[in-house]
Amino acid sequence: MSTGGYPAGPRGRRLVGNRYDYEQDRIGFLRRCQHEYGDVFAFSPRASVVADPVLVHEILVRTNTDFGIEVALFDDAPPEEIARQTPTAMAGRKKSRPGVSRAAVDAHSQRLVDIFHAQLGRILDREVDVAAVMRSFIIHATTDYCLGGEVRKVSAGESADVDAVAAAEEVAAAVAAAAERSTALMSSSLSLPSWLPVRAVRSAKAANRRLAELLHHLIRQRRAQRRDTVDDLLDTMLDGDVEPLDDEAVYRTLSVMLRTSHGVPGTALAWAVLVLAREPGIAARIRVEAEVLAERAHRAITVDDLPYTEAVVKELLRAYIPTWLLGREVRTHTTLGRWTFQPGQQIMMPVYLMHRDPRWWESPEEFLPDRWLGTQQPHARFAYLPFGAGPRICLGNQLGLLQLVLAVAALARDYDVSVVDRETVVMRPEALLVPAGLRARFVRR
Numbered sequence: 470m471s472t473g474g475y476p477a478g479p480r481g482r483r484l485v486g487n488r489y490d491y492e493q494d495r496i497g498f499l500r501r502c503q504h505e506y507g508d509v510f511a512f513s514p515r516a517s518v519v520a521d522p523v524l525v526h527e528i529l530v531r532t533n534t535d536f537g538i539e540v541a542l543f544d545d546a547p548p549e550e551i552a553r554q555t556p557t558a559m560a561g562r563k564k565s566r567p568g569v570s571r572a573a574v575d576a577h578s579q580r581l582v583d584i585f586h587a588q589l590g591r592i593l594d595r596e597v598d599v600a601a602v603m604r605s606f607i608i609h610a611t612t613d614y615c616l617g618g619e620v621r622k623v624s625a626g627e628s629a630d631v632d633a634v635a636a637a638e639e640v641a642a643a644v645a646a647a648a649e650r651s652t653a654l655m656s657s658s659l660s661l662p663s664w665l666p667v668r669a670v671r672s673a674k675a676a677n678r679r680l681a682e683l684l685h686h687l688i689r690q691r692r693a694q695r696r697d698t699v700d701d702l703l704d705t706m707l708d709g710d711v712e713p714l715d716d717e718a719v720y721r722t723l724s725v726m727l728r729t730s731h732g733v734p735g736t737a738l739a740w741a742v743l744v745l746a747r748e749p750g751i752a753a754r755i756r757v758e759a760e761v762l763a764e765r766a767h768r769a770i771t772v773d774d775l776p777y778t779e780a781v782v783k784e785l786l787r788a789y790i791p792t793w794l795l796g797r798e799v800r801t802h803t804t805l806g807r808w809t810f811q812p813g814q815q816i817m818m819p820v821y822l823m824h825r826d827p828r829w830w831e832s833p834e835e836f837l838p839d840r841w842l843g844t845q846q847p848h849a850r851f852a853y854l855p856f857g858a859g860p861r862i863c864l865g866n867q868l869g870l871l872q873l874v875l876a877v878a879a880l881a882r883d884y885d886v887s888v889v890d891r892e893t894v895v896m897r898p899e900a901l902l903v904p905a906g907l908r909a910r911f912v913r914r
């Protein structure tokens with residue numbers, strides 16, 4: 470094992486290094502390397518893997534200083550320019566906090582349940598791709614939260630800007646297109662440069678441009694309206710009374726919120742469908758608890774109202790964490806533990822391995838929601854990272870948790886779900902950890 474400097478790791482094959490073996494079995498390869506080299510090892514001369522919870526937490530806390538977030542796909546700005554953009558991104562996050570607080574999110578609960586039923590209502594009684602359905606729900610719910618003040622007026626029978634209503638739906642479609650095309654590229658460990666004239670790159674760039682155009686147009690349009698009320702997250706960010714933001718800061722924050730809505734929570738809900746099909750006892754317990762959804766039909770429902778369902782969601786985010794592999798770029802000459810890193814090097818953090826490590830968890834290969842109902846933390850310190858940590862912790866973590874808890878409760882209470890060939894579904898670690906091949910039929914009770 471390395472005693473300093475850059476970590477040791479497998480030498481790999483000639484010309485292709487470790488990429489070939491990694492592509493054959495990504496999680497298995499990382500687990501084998503961890504067993505042989507320890508929690509910190511080199512994947513290549515430019516990329517290392519860190520699976521020690523304390524060191525991972527340190528990396529996340531030191532993000533924006535010694536470590537930088539992975540840049541947006543096709544962001545061709547040089548590293549120094551990306552670093553200069555950090556204050557703009559952090560200003561947007563700060564301004565948005567009231568709009569993504571626990572109180573603001575809880576106030577959206579009934580609207581969220583209505584959107585869930587509306588989305589599933591479109592596909593009842595026919596076999597569907599579960600992940601696609603759940604991603605569509607999350608995209609529409611998050612777009613509604615961020616931009617849907619006008620849509621909510623229509624639902625309440627009030628007058629609203631028809632163009633704004635149509636624009637919100639158009640944004641939802643653009644988010645799906647941009648995210649799907651970008652995810653397809655990121656699922657490969659071989660990065661394609663933005664200048665490469667192939668169809669996959671061209672279509673991804675076009676989809677990302679279209680989403681940017683729509684969001685910038687909505688931001689300019691909303692600024693010109695001089696609204697007296699705060700109906701959604703965009704209104705919160707354009708409030709000029711405290712620390713006004715320019716359009717770019719608003720755009721970056723909205724873009725992050727909307728893009729992350731595509732993959733992570735939608736994929737987590739797909740795993741929920743599979744787990745409930747395989748664990749009828751868990752589904753039955755959720756169904757009993759979920760009666761609160763009917764009892765509070767006209768009042769805010771909080772995560773605290775559904776403690777067992779929340780425990781199931783927390784266990785889903787442990788056992789089947791969609792963001793199974795986090796990444797950071799080294800910004801400065803720095804040390805981490807007893808290792809040294811240089812600017813431009815990459816660090817990968819396999820959260821999935823941490824969430825399944827018997828050193829940090831009891832019975833990590835078992836799906837045990839009750840582990841979250843005790844008074845003691847069920848894991849070692851820093852060994853649970855469903856939303857990241859540090860200054861770049863997931864901005865929409867409160868919204869995402871509520872979306873997952875309410876959707877799982879509504880799913881168990883109001884639908885009979887028949888999963889097709891549930892034993893053949895496989896766990897596929899690409900850009901996200903997905904239940905590949907998961908198809909089901911939903912019937913309303």
